[in-house]
Amino acid sequence: MSESASPSTETIRYDDAIVRKFAYATVVWGLVGMLAGLLLALELTDHRFNVIKELAFGRLRPLHTNAVIFAFVGNGMFAGIYYSTQRLLKTRMASDLLSKINFWGWQSIIVAAAITLPLGFTTSKEYAELEWPIDILIAVVWVLFGLNFFLTLRQRREKHLYVALWFYIASIIAIAVLHVVNSMAIPVAALRSYSVYAGVQDGLVQWWYGHNAVAFFLTTPYLGLMYYYMPKAAQRPVYSYRLSIIHFWALVFLYIWAGPHHLLNSALPDWAQTLGTAFSIMLLAPSWGGMINGLLTLRGAWHKLRTDPVLKFFVASITFYGMSTFEGPMLSLKSVNALSHFTNWTIAHVHAGGLGWNGFFVCGMLYWLMPRLWKTELHSKTLATAHFWFGLIGIGVYVLSMYVSGVTEGMMWKEFDPDGKLIYGTWDEMVPALAPMYLVRTIGGSLYITGFLIMIWNLFRTWQTRAADLSDTEVLVPIRATLPAADPGKSRGWHHKLEGKPLAFTLWTTLAVAAGGIFELIPTMAIKSNVPTIASVRPWSPLELEGRDIYISEGCVSCHSQLVRPFREETLRYGDYAKAGEFIYDRPFLFGSRRIGPDLLRVGGKYPDSWHYDHLMDPRKLSPASLMPNYAHLAEQPLDLSRTSAKVGALATMGAPYDEDEVSVAGDLAQLQANDLAKALTDQGLPDIRDKKMIALIAYLQRLGRDGRGASDEWTTTVVVPEVQ
Amino acid sequence: MKDVLALSDFAWLGSVAIVIFVTVFVGALIWMFRPGSKQAYAVRSRMPLTDDIPVEPLPSPLSH
Numbered sequence: 001m002s003e004s005a006s007p008s009t010e011t012i013r014y015d016d017a018i019v020r021k022f023a024y025a026t027v028v029w030g031l032v033g034m035l036a037g038l039l040l041a042l043e044l045t046d047h048r049f050n051v052i053k054e055l056a057f058g059r060l061r062p063l064h065t066n067a068v069i070f071a072f073v074g075n076g077m078f079a080g081i082y083y084s085t086q087r088l089l090k091t092r093m094a095s096d097l098l099s100k101i102n103f104w105g106w107q108s109i110i111v112a113a114a115i116t117l118p119l120g121f122t123t124s125k126e127y128a129e130l131e132w133p134i135d136i137l138i139a140v141v142w143v144l145f146g147l148n149f150f151l152t153l154r155q156r157r158e159k160h161l162y163v164a165l166w167f168y169i170a171s172i173i174a175i176a177v178l179h180v181v182n183s184m185a186i187p188v189a190a191l192r193s194y195s196v197y198a199g200v201q202d203g204l205v206q207w208w209y210g211h212n213a214v215a216f217f218l219t220t221p222y223l224g225l226m227y228y229y230m231p232k233a234a235q236r237p238v239y240s241y242r243l244s245i246i247h248f249w250a251l252v253f254l255y256i257w258a259g260p261h262h263l264l265n266s267a268l269p270d271w272a273q274t275l276g277t278a279f280s281i282m283l284l285a286p287s288w289g290g291m292i293n294g295l296l297t298l299r300g301a302w303h304k305l306r307t308d309p310v311l312k313f314f315v316a317s318i319t320f321y322g323m324s325t326f327e328g329p330m331l332s333l334k335s336v337n338a339l340s341h342f343t344n345w346t347i348a349h350v351h352a353g354g355l356g357w358n359g360f361f362v363c364g365m366l367y368w369l370m371p372r373l374w375k376t377e378l379h380s381k382t383l384a385t386a387h388f389w390f391g392l393i394g395i396g397v398y399v400l401s402m403y404v405s406g407v408t409e410g411m412m413w414k415e416f417d418p419d420g421k422l423i424y425g426t427w428d429e430m431v432p433a434l435a436p437m438y439l440v441r442t443i444g445g446s447l448y449i450t451g452f453l454i455m456i457w458n459l460f461r462t463w464q465t466r467a468a469d470l471s472d473t474e475v476l477v478p479i480r481a482t483l484p485a486a487d488p489g490k491s492r493g494w495h496h497k498l499e500g501k502p503l504a505f506t507l508w509t510t511l512a513v514a515a516g517g518i519f520e521l522i523p524t525m526a527i528k529s530n531v532p533t534i535a536s537v538r539p540w541s542p543l544e545l546e547g548r549d550i551y552i553s554e555g556c557v558s559c560h561s562q563l564v565r566p567f568r569e570e571t572l573r574y575g576d577y578a579k580a581g582e583f584i585y586d587r588p589f590l591f592g593s594r595r596i597g598p599d600l601l602r603v604g605g606k607y608p609d610s611w612h613y614d615h616l617m618d619p620r621k622l623s624p625a626s627l628m629p630n631y632a633h634l635a636e637q638p639l640d641l642s643r644t645s646a647k648v649g650a651l652a653t654m655g656a657p658y659d660e661d662e663v664s665v666a667g668d669l670a671q672l673q674a675n676d677l678a679k680a681l682t683d684q685g686l687p688d689i690r691d692k693k694m695i696a697l698i699a700y701l702q703r704l705g706r707d708g709r710g711a712s713d714e715w716t717t718t719v720v721v722p723e724v725q
Numbered sequence: 726m727k728d729v730l731a732l733s734d735f736a737w738l739g740s741v742a743i744v745i746f747v748t749v750f751v752g753a754l755i756w757m758f759r760p761g762s763k764q765a766y767a768v769r770s771r772m773p774l775t776d777d778i779p780v781e782p783l784p785s786p787l788s789h
Contacts, residue, residue, distance in 0.1 A: 087776040088772065088773070088776055158772075160769060160772070162769065162772040163769075164773075228773050229773075231774055232773050235774065237767070237770040237771040237773075238770040238771075238773075239770075241767075241769050241770040242762075245753070246753065246754070249753070250750075
């Protein structure tokens with residue numbers, strides 16, 4: 001900061017370097033995340049694309065979601081926030097060091113994710129898959145980002161906090177709370193931990209987090225960016241500031257309650273499901289209020305849409321936001337959800353939001369931002385327009401194919417013949433019906449990536465024409481000492497005053513954000529009747545526990561649910577519907593969110609051990625149409641029982657009824673069970689896998705769902721366990 | 726949820742909550758459309774377009 005010619009003004013420099021860094025990272029990670037998505041799409045067109053086990057579908061899917069959400073959209077969010085915050089507050093970020101720690105810390109987290117997820121280190125909780133050391137790093141980096149942001153608020157030259165900043169505040173607070181609460185776990189190894197929550201409680205906490213990660217990472221910060229960059233690009237003021245106030249408070253208050261709509265028709269208490277649905281429907285109002293506010297900012301300037309690719313991206317992005325936030329509440333209706341849940345309909349929904357709302361907004365923002373940061377003109381508007389159309393057609397092709405696929409599979413699951421039997425009795429009969437849509441989806445994704453590659457080329461050519469001097473932007477502002485005091489006689493509304501008090505504003509925002517969580521999570525945890533116990537449900541044996549960890553590590557939950565819903569077609573196909581009391585030893589819960597393969601809740605005892613061996617070695621041997629990767633490597637990799645006692649001990653600490661002896665000799669108990677299972681296999685002429693991972697996985701699969709089978713309803717305290725087949 | 730609330734000793738809280746939420750929402754709407762507020766909102770809605778010029782005086786010193 002330096003004194004200028006006039007004694008009443010001073011020159012300040014905005015930290016543009018940090019914005020450029022985050023923008024570069026956005027482009028790089030965006031490409032990585034999208035290519036991972038393309039490989040996933042190919043793996044579903046043909047199982048032979050699962051070339052190496054580290055990039056097989058189950059392990060690659062969390063890498064794709066994390067890369068797109070936290071690396072691509074996350075870095076874009078930071079770039080947009082750092083640029084707009086400094087300008088809206090007329091001050092440089094409070095600490096360059098904290099900004100750099102934010103950048104390098106965030107990239108370290110992404111690299112750690114890119115290494116650990118393919119290696120199978122995962123919690124399996126969607127969008128929260130990273131293990132505990134990385135979770136701690138995320139918390140530290142996020143808090144330092146928040147600290148830098150709030151210190152910048154403190155040293156601002158603009159008293160009034162513009163609406164974009166409110167959304168940033170809400171995002172910072174909410175993500176910190178969500179991440180810390182959902183990541184609570186007891187470590188049992190350097191990269192392995194067990195959630196402190198179990199079963200349906202873990203499910204509720206996870207989807208409270210998962211839903212609100214969408215809300216406060218993919219939505220609220222981007223709404224803040226919309227309120228800044230849309231007026232900038234259109235050179236028009238925000239359509240209605242009044243509406244933005246309603247939009248903000250209604251959205252941050254309502255959003256947090258809607259998480260249970262991810263667990264409709266599940267074993268979650270009915271009151272929580274209804275609450276999630278009711279608030280999801282209410283969310284439509286503020287969401288569309290925001291969309292209308294964003295689009296109508298273009299009033300009087302719609303003609304610019306013809307020639308300005310930035311506005312094209314922004315308008316399409318906001319339109320996708322409106323479509324997604326209409327579809328979301330519809331999917332939250334139990335009757336609609338009964339068809340859509342576990343199908344590709346959900347995949348269509350999230351990609352309309354991800355590719356359309358977030359992806360297009362990031363691209364529009366980069367086209368607007370990068371020439372300014374490089375102090376030059378965009379290389380080609382024509383290429384940017386071409387990118388827009390490639391992207392838009394790509395999204396259309398992708399999303400429509402997944403809608404068709406989702407409805408197709410949802411209907412096939414439910415189709416009965418006149419005698420009341422399932423028409424499609426086996427999964428193999430349904431998989432081929434989806435194959436054409438998977439191919440079309442791959443084409444749609446490829447078009448979107450083609451557009452992204454055009455952007456990279458266009459930005460590269462723009463970069464080549466950058467100014468020689470890329471020093472920080474300098475602006476002349478009145479020095480603080482000469483700023484006149486506020487006029488005491490001027491009447492100001494309470495919200496106006498609140499917008500001038502960041503601390504009070506933040507506290508009110510925290511209260512609004514926390515309310516939903518408090519009223520949903522605490523009763524579910526505290527009221528015992530929400531999770532009725534079933535006497536026959538016992539904790540996993542040490543070997544089954546190891547098998548469960550392998551199931552998690554391989555990402556089986558990416559394709560297989562463990563949640564039979566109370567529908568006739570599901571109980572006929574899979575067995576008894578799921579009860580809350582069945583999952584009390586499940587840390588983490590493994591309900592899943594997608595059925596690329598069948599539900600496995602009651603697979604225990606359905607097939608002989610040798611069937612599982614053959615199926616894991618080569619799924620097509622038993623199910624010719626299967627898309628499942630081969631898991632032959634599990635018959636080669638050694639079973640490590642060195643941490644079994646620690647794992648069992650951790651679960652005992654959290655209430656699982658293991659006695660001290662079981663804990664101390666857990667590894668030996670596991671080996672004994674493995675020996676018995678392996679002997680039965682060798683007696684049938686199969687190889688001896690007593691010390692291999694596969695034996696533990698088979699033990700786990702054969703236990704699944706047995707304890708709760710036969711319980712007639714939630715309030716049954718004793719059940720008859722059928723004989724093992 | 727209605728059944729659960731009906732059995733609770735705190736069933737009346739649901740009605741109270743609805744009254745509070747609706748009152749706050751309607752009150753906020755009335756407040757926002759109060760006479761004379763249009764100009765203030767017009768100035769604020771232009772903030773991204775004038776972000777090199779402070780539009781509001783700061784109190785001194787900054788204490789929040």
